[in-house]
Amino acid sequence: DxxxxxxxxxxxxxxxxxxxxxxxxxxxxxxxxxxxxxxxxxxxxxxxxxxxxxxxxxxxxxxxxxxxxxxxxxxxVTREIDGFIANRLQAALLWEAFRLLESGYATAQDIDRTISAGLGRRWAFIGPFETIDLNAPRGLADYAARLAPGFYEFVKQGEPAEPWSAEVIGKAHGECRSRVAESELPARQAWRDRRLMALAAHLNRARTEIGS
Missing domain, CATH: 3.40.50.720 (NAD(P)-binding Rossmann-like Domain)
Structure with a gap:
């Protein structure tokens, strides 16, 4: 004060x-x-x-x-909630990513690639609701009618949320360090920032040429 x-x-x-x-x-x-x-x-x-x-x-x-x-x-964020919006969405995705890794369904690299070469390509300019709205002939309600029951089965098969174990953290960390050594992290972070700037420039140009 x-x-x-x-x-x-x-x-x-x-x-x-x-x-x-x-x-x-x-x-x-x-x-x-x-x-x-x-x-x-x-x-x-x-x-x-x-x-x-x-x-x-x-x-x-x-x-x-x-x-x-x-x-x-x-x-x-119209009313208070711990973690707000972005970190709650990130927490849900990370929890499932660690579960898939720990259970041996995929490597950390392939889970990363699933986002960077798949879901993340769309999410760079449209969010999850618009993504599904555009993925069915008659929009979001049509998508939900077709696929929500299957998604519910996926969620039901999931295990109760547990803290990430030291073992799975170590496994994910080991895979990350096999790709980028700790000493090379600053250079990789700079690379990430250049890619983000290039993406921002592309999205701005696309907004002008294609529309938002």
Missing amino acids: AAVGSETFVGSSSSGIPASVFTEGVECAPRCLIAHPINPPYVIPLVEICPSPWTDPSVVDRVWSLMSDAGMAPVR
């Missing part, structure tokens, strides 16, 4: 802790919210904006506009 002005917005980049946990009772609480970016934020535009129950709605609107004007892609 002492460090901020009466008109200052306070945004935390917490990746999972809701704003209400650390703003209750603070005088400037109505001007506090979460503005969570995705790593590396200088090339990935997503920002999750998540208010606390006492955040002034006008503050949410103004921060959303500020982020949008700065070239980011803000999304609103």
